[in-house]
Every structure is written in structure tokens, then in C-alpha cells.
Amino acid sequence: MSGSDVPSHNLFVYGSILEPAAAAVILDRPADTVPALLHGYHKYKLKGRPYPCIVPFESGKVNGKVITGVSDAELNKFDVIEGNEYERVTVEVVRMDNSEKMKVETYVWVNKDDPSMYGEWDYEEWRMIHADKFVEMFREVLEWNKNPNGKTREDIVKSLKKKMSSSDQSSSHNVFVYGSFQEPAVVGLILECTPVIVSAQLHGFHRYRLKGRLHPCIAPLETGVIDGKVLTGLTDAQLENLDMIEGDEYMRKTVEVLLTDTSDNMQVEAFIWANKDDPDMYGEWDFEEWKRLHMEKFIEASEKFIEWKKNPDGRSREEFAKFVEEDPPFGGKKMATSEQSPSYNVFVYGSFQEPAVVSLILEFTPVIVSAQLHGFHLYRLKGRLHPCIAPFESGLVNGKVLTGLTEAQLKNLDMIQGAEYVRKTVEVVLTETSEKMEVEALIWANKDDPDMYGEWDFEEWKRLHMDKFIEASKKFIEWKKNPDGKTREEFEKFVHEDPPVAVETGGNERTEANSILKGVCFLGRYNRSRERTMILLKERFQEPPVVNLILECDPVTISAQLQGYHLYRLKGRLHPCISPSENGLINGKILTGLTDAQLENLDMIEGDEYVRKTVEVVLTETSEKMQVETFVWANKDDPHLYGEWDFEEWKKVHMEKFIEASKKFIEWKKNPDGRSREEFVKFVEEDLTAA
Numbered sequence: 001m002s003g004s005d006v007p008s009h010n011l012f013v014y015g016s017i018l019e020p021a022a023a024a025v026i027l028d029r030p031a032d033t034v035p036a037l038l039h040g041y042h043k044y045k046l047k048g049r050p051y052p053c054i055v056p057f058e059s060g061k062v063n064g065k066v067i068t069g070v071s072d073a074e075l076n077k078f079d080v081i082e083g084n085e086y087e088r089v090t091v092e093v094v095r096m097d098n099s100e101k102m103k104v105e106t107y108v109w110v111n112k113d114d115p116s117m118y119g120e121w122d123y124e125e126w127r128m129i130h131a132d133k134f135v136e137m138f139r140e141v142l143e144w145n146k147n148p149n150g151k152t153r154e155d156i157v158k159s160l161k162k163k164m165s166s167s168d169q170s171s172s173h174n175v176f177v178y179g180s181f182q183e184p185a186v187v188g189l190i191l192e193c194t195p196v197i198v199s200a201q202l203h204g205f206h207r208y209r210l211k212g213r214l215h216p217c218i219a220p221l222e223t224g225v226i227d228g229k230v231l232t233g234l235t236d237a238q239l240e241n242l243d244m245i246e247g248d249e250y251m252r253k254t255v256e257v258l259l260t261d262t263s264d265n266m267q268v269e270a271f272i273w274a275n276k277d278d279p280d281m282y283g284e285w286d287f288e289e290w291k292r293l294h295m296e297k298f299i300e301a302s303e304k305f306i307e308w309k310k311n312p313d314g315r316s317r318e319e320f321a322k323f324v325e326e327d328p329p330f331g332g333k334k335m336a337t338s339e340q341s342p343s344y345n346v347f348v349y350g351s352f353q354e355p356a357v358v359s360l361i362l363e364f365t366p367v368i369v370s371a372q373l374h375g376f377h378l379y380r381l382k383g384r385l386h387p388c389i390a391p392f393e394s395g396l397v398n399g400k401v402l403t404g405l406t407e408a409q410l411k412n413l414d415m416i417q418g419a420e421y422v423r424k425t426v427e428v429v430l431t432e433t434s435e436k437m438e439v440e441a442l443i444w445a446n447k448d449d450p451d452m453y454g455e456w457d458f459e460e461w462k463r464l465h466m467d468k469f470i471e472a473s474k475k476f477i478e479w480k481k482n483p484d485g486k487t488r489e490e491f492e493k494f495v496h497e498d499p500p501v502a503v504e505t506g507g508n509e510r511t512e513a514n515s516i517l518k519g520v521c522f523l524g525r526y527n528r529s530r531e532r533t534m535i536l537l538k539e540r541f542q543e544p545p546v547v548n549l550i551l552e553c554d555p556v557t558i559s560a561q562l563q564g565y566h567l568y569r570l571k572g573r574l575h576p577c578i579s580p581s582e583n584g585l586i587n588g589k590i591l592t593g594l595t596d597a598q599l600e601n602l603d604m605i606e607g608d609e610y611v612r613k614t615v616e617v618v619l620t621e622t623s624e625k626m627q628v629e630t631f632v633w634a635n636k637d638d639p640h641l642y643g644e645w646d647f648e649e650w651k652k653v654h655m656e657k658f659i660e661a662s663k664k665f666i667e668w669k670k671n672p673d674g675r676s677r678e679e680f681v682k683f684v685e686e687d688l689t690a691a
Helices: 020-027 072-085 123-146 153-168 184-191 236-249 287-310 317-326 355-362 407-417 458-481 488-497 544-551 596-609 647-670 677-690
Strands: 007-013 033-046 049-071 086-095 101-109 173-177 197-210 217-234 250-259 265-273 344-348 368-381 388-405 421-430 436-444 532-536 557-570 577-594 610-619 625-633
Touching: 007 072, 020 049, 020 072, 020 123, 033 101, 049 072, 049 086, 049 123, 072 086, 072 101, 072 123, 072 153, 123 153, 123 197, 173 236, 184 217, 184 236, 184 287, 197 265, 217 236, 217 250, 236 250, 236 265, 236 287, 344 407, 355 388, 355 407, 355 458, 368 436, 388 407, 388 421, 407 436, 407 458, 544 577, 544 596, 544 647, 557 625, 577 596, 577 610, 596 610, 596 625, 596 647
Parallel strands: 007 101, 173 265, 344 436, 532 625
Antiparallel strands: 007 049, 033 049, 033 086, 049 101, 086 101, 173 217, 197 217, 197 250, 217 265, 250 265, 344 388, 368 388, 368 421, 388 436, 421 436, 532 577, 557 577, 557 610, 577 625, 610 625
């Protein structure tokens, strides 16, 4: 091996060379990489260019990879690829696999004040559009480097850009899309190819929902702005496909859009709604909601369209459209038109904000719009997973309106909620349009119920309880179709006793609840003689899977702040500690209603380097103060304390291994096999190191 071939460099990459095929072309071998984080820099887009740059930025972070074992000869090839707009410098990164610091080389943009830098570059977007062309470009630049043949690097780059540009523009139509055609899977199906797609904005138009339809339309609106995509280089045949899909309710017009990446203006074609005064236009269409709820069925219908176009079998487009809408996978109740819309609109604020739950209970997916209800508050209920709302003068509840429900669907909701709620007519404000709307809502019957407290959190419920809630909802639907002689109350009892939904508590007792969807997986009977409240601010105990594993239950958690303490990193350890600090503030969670046995588990996990103390925290939801216990680092002058521990970084890098270690702890506690805690900890640490 020659001196220049000896591996001696580690190179941090963050842009196009993250693509394995691109790195392999440069190295002439697969790259050995480790994930890493570079602090103190930001990764910018560059106007008019598909690749990024990085420059110093005090609070910035850049995710990338370190290519290890790069030889001098290989590094020279990277220099050729990057050119003189970058300079190679030595920086320090943190490895994401083991948190070690590492000296590496990387390429930094020479002109740190370049006005063409903006935003943040997106690798996944680049990969989808440009990766193949970059691999080819790198290959040609390296061939030129071996045999320049009288050409400069600038000559070859200019030639390649021209070649790439001409291949992109071999067809003649650029079309701005703003609805389902933003989704590459749909575009690929309809056009039978994946065109180069660029992000753009169309000013002077608004993207409306259409009553009784899943697709949007756009119409002129002086102050409107629409984010969408430009499909570039379409052939006449591909444009004809789009014309046929859209039909005569849309008109194709030439408009001017602003390209997001470069801020250049571009003349494109777009499909505008023919009837700009259509009374069925309302609100604002939501692409992400469409993807989640309707994309799969849309793709089925698109496949039918392509089949019909290849073999019309004597049918007109109108006959085909009717056939698609009548076909069960895409039609029936799921595609109800405005003429068929039933008559109830219901404001929901708890689990029924989740489309998967709504679809299950109602057996169809209604049109859902965001709304706010003023003069009410969304409370938690002690011992229950579901919320309630009750009048509160200055209150505001964010929720959804389920539109066009039938009487039978409304009856389903009434049965789910039971007698503890009363259905009332209220006025909400639609989030998209600020219009007022009379709707029905289920209000907690006992407005002075002492079990109401705090504020219910939808995202927390989704994360911790949604799967079990869906199981219980399925049982409710089964029971409703075939009660088998049981009353609703008997059914609820059955659901709570059924192992998949109910959970064992202390002793042989089971949780108790008043409704099928109220006691699902609730733990802790609030036996006041045994109850303890604990705030735990360390990594594992903020993460539900870790809590559930250690405590063998899913306690009710409440967000809180602890003042006068700081959350430190510990040199050589993955976990943090807290210690007094006059101006400190720590965000964490309270695990409520723990038993003595569960607290003993926590004591054993923490060991004697922590001391358990009583402290006062402030509840995030209510600003009330609360006396709780927490684990404080015993040695407040420990020289290993430094910086601030990052929960999200720990989750991403270490959580899976931590869960493995926690499982081993639980196994050891049940069967110590003659070992002390110290021997077990040593065994686990050696095991994880080996892994």
C-alpha cells in the first residue's frame, strides 16, 4: 500500500455525499460511516443550486455522517468534487452511536456572508429529485480529473449543467399542482413516470375545500397564497392525462409562480375551478389530512382511470366517473355528495378528534373541520383516560367538527358517551374561515364534579392510550351489532375484565370505570394509605415505554417544572442528574399514585448516588404548587457534572439500549441468582458495551 493510500482521515459529510451511491463513486468502494452531529454550524440551501453549504452559526446543529478511514488519494478526489467554493477545515463532531467527540475534516462554504444562502437544506427532497443525476455528474468530474483533455473544471461543470438542464426540459409543459398531485405516488401512477418536481408558491389564489368532495379547487383571491409543486417537463400525452382526470369543472390556464428554492418567477400551467362563485367552496383544503385519510382510496381510483383510458370498453369519461364513485372501495357513503349529506354537525374534543377512532365508531370518514369552542374548558377526569368539557367563562377548547352525520351515527356517539354527558347545541368558530356555526356537543352533566382538574392533552392520549382505545371501540361495535342479551352496562363490565383492555393493579383487584372508553388501561386506585407522588426528571422516566417497564403499569403523568435546580450531564454516563442551582429550571413529569413497591423499584434503579428528597414543583397546566419526591444527585460538588442533558438526543441515540438494560434489571429483581445490585449493574454495562 502506498503512502497516499493509507487511511488517515475522517470526513464529515452533510449534503449530496450522504447518498451512499455518491460516496461510493468518489471512493471507488462503499463508504464506512457513523452518524454524527456538528454543533455551531447551519446547513443552508443555496439559491439556484440543488446542493447545500454550511457556515458557522452559534446555536446551529448539522446532522450528517463521518466517512472513516479516508486515504490521502481519496481525500484529493473529494477536494476535486467540492471545488474552490468550499474550504476543508478541521472540526469536532459528536458521534450519535456512542456520544464520543471526534476530530474530523469537513467542507465549509468560503463566503460565509453569501446572500444566496437561505432556509435549511432537505436531504430527502434532494434525494428524490437529484440523487441519480449527481452520481452521474460526480463520475464525469472524476473522469475529467484523470484526463482533463485541455478543459478546466469550470468547463466540465458548465457542460454537465447544460446536459442536465436539456434532459430535464426534453418535454415542454410545466404544471403547478396543489392537491393530490403533490403526492409522488399519485403523480407516478397518472403520468407513468416520476418527473422532476420543484416546490413553488402561487400568489393571488386560494385553495378551497369543496362540499361533498375529497379534492380541492383553487380560485382567485387577491391576498391568497398557495404552496404547491411544479411538475416539470411533461409531454403532451401526460398533460392530456391530467386534463382527463380534472374534467370540465376545471380550466387549464397559464399562471406565474414563485420557485421556493430560488425565488425565481416561472410561467406554468394550472387547473383553476371554472365556477369561481361556486357556493360549495369553503375553508382551506389540507394536504396532510387528505394523505392520512384518503390517499390509498385515491390511488385505487387512479389505477381504475388508467385501466379505463387504455381500454375504455365503449364507456364515456362520465360513465367511468360514475362507475368509480359507485364502486365500494372508493364510493358509497365514503364519497357522499353534498346532495346526500345528512343533517348533524357535532363538535368533538377528545378521542374523537382522531380519524381512526371516528372511522371505526361511525363506520365511515366524515368531512372534518377544525373549530374552537369559547366559554368552556377541557378538563382531565381523575381516574379516567377521557376528558370532559364544562362551562368556564374565559375558556377556549380546540377541537373538530364532524359534519353531515346521520341520526344513527349520532346515536352511536350518544351510546359511547353514556349518561354522564348531555348533548347540547353550542356555537363554534371555524378555524379556517372564522365563521360561526351551530353544532351539537357532549357536555359533562355534573359541572361541579370534584374529579375535574387540569387540562386534558390529546397528543399525550394518542401516544399512551390510543391503541387500547381502538381495541375497546371495536368491542363496542361488535357488541352493538350483536348484544347477545347483554345490556350496555354488562358489556362495559365485560370490556374492563377482558385482558387486552383491562390491566392488573395491586393484588388481584382490577381497575374500575363507568364507561367502555373511560377505564381503558387506567392504573392506580388512589389508595391514599399507599399513594405516593413522584416527579422524575431523568431520561428513562419521561419516556412512557421505560416507565411502563420499570413500574409494570402505566401511571397518570402530569407535566411540571422544578425551580432552583439544573439538569446536568455526567461525564462518561448516559443518564443525567439534578443538583441545586439558584436560577435553574427543569421541565419534567410527575408520576402520580405510585405504590411503595413501585417506589422501591425506582430506589433500586437509582442506587446510592442519588438521594430521594421532597421538593415543591409547579404544575404546568394549572400553575398550582405540589409537594413531590424526586431523586437529587448526592454529591452536589461532583466535578463530573457539566452542561445540560438533552432528552431528545438521549431518545434518539440511547433509548433502545436503555430499555434492554431495564428489562435485565426487572429480570434480576425477580431472580437475583445470588448477585448483588452492583454485580448486576456491572454485568449489564459489560453486556451493553459488548453489544
